[in-house]
Amino acid sequence: MTDASKSPASKNLPWIIAALAVAALVANIVWTRSRTAAPEAAVAELAARLDAIEGGRPGDPRAARRTAGGGGGPMAAGGLGTDDLSRAQQTPEQMAAERARQLRDLEAQFARDAADPAGGARTENTLVQTISGETMAGTGLRPSDVDIACKRSSCRIVGTFDRLGDAQDWSLFYITAAGGNVLSQTQMVFVPLPDGRHEVRIYSARAR
Numbered sequence: 001m002t003d004a005s006k007s008p009a010s011k012n013l014p015w016i017i018a019a020l021a022v023a024a025l026v027a028n029i030v031w032t033r034s035r036t037a038a039p040e041a042a043v044a045e046l047a048a049r050l051d052a053i054e055g056g057r058p059g060d061p062r063a064a065r066r067t068a069g070g071g072g073g074p075m076a077a078g079g080l081g082t083d084d085l086s087r088a089q090q091t092p093e094q095m096a097a098e099r100a101r102q103l104r105d106l107e108a109q110f111a112r113d114a115a116d117p118a119g120g121a122r123t124e125n126t127l128v129q130t131i132s133g134e135t136m137a138g139t140g141l142r143p144s145d146v147d148i149a150c151k152r153s154s155c156r157i158v159g160t161f162d163r164l165g166d167a168q169d170w171s172l173f174y175i176t177a178a179g180g181n182v183l184s185q186t187q188m189v190f191v192p193l194p195d196g197r198h199e200v201r202i203y204s205a206r207a208r
Contacts, residue, residue, distance in 0.1 A: 050150065077141040103189050106203045111150035120150035123206060126182055127157060135177045141170040143200070155183060157202040164190060174202070181207050 090098070128149050130136060143159025150156075157174070161167040167190055175186050183204035191199040 015046060046099065060103050099189060099191070102187075103191065103201065106187060106189065106201070108136075110149075110151070110154055110156050113154045114151070116152040120152070121153075123150040123155060123182065124148050127178060129179045131173065133177065136170075136173060139170065139173050141166050141173070143170060145199075153206055155202075155204050155206055158199060159205070160193070160199045162197055164192075164198040167198045171200050171202060175204070182208060 017181060054070055075158075127150070128146075131142070131146065135141075145158070145160040147158040148155070159167070159170070161170065170186055175183055184207045185201045185205040189201045189203075193199055
């Protein structure tokens with residue numbers, strides 16, 4: 001299908017999904033970064049992201065990130081804006097230690113989950129197809145070094161991006177595109193890598 005033949009609704013689908021994603025996250029999803037910032041700051045950031053997505057220009061998925069990040073200013077390695085760091089009164093070292101602790105806990109929880117060769121493989125296939133599906137393709141964002149693993153009760157999705165904001169935006173789109181009938185109770189950790197890239201690690205319960 002050519003771009004000219006796509007309806008306005010089709011072109012705006014990724015933005016509608018993103019708006020729904022942020023609204024759902026404000027109400028239901030436990031964000032890793034909300035644990036290191038004041039609750040009001042986390043909700044305010046997600047609300048700003050929703051406003052930016054609703055008023056964003058189609059074709060520019062980074063509009064939400066610029067608004068949430070304070071007009072494109074620097075963001076902390078853990079995914080928080082500088083204002084959030086000030087409110088949280090945590091040093092970068094403290095934030096890194098907290099991120100490492102959360103990552104250890106989530107990895108240990110995933111490791112304890114029992115294997116599910118048949119059901120896990122089916123869910124993994126669904127999640128892989130979601131990455132290359134039309135909705136995600138419309139965002140213009142695609143991770144590298146993707147690793148998806150599912151067990152009896154949980155899934156772990158890992159991807160790497162050149163920019164932190166891209167990792168954040170892609171994660172919002174992805175968990176919503178996957179659907180609540182596949183993933184639930186999602187937690188995310190954004191990990192800075194030595195080469196300057198950022199890895200997102202998404203831990204979700206498998207929907208029942």
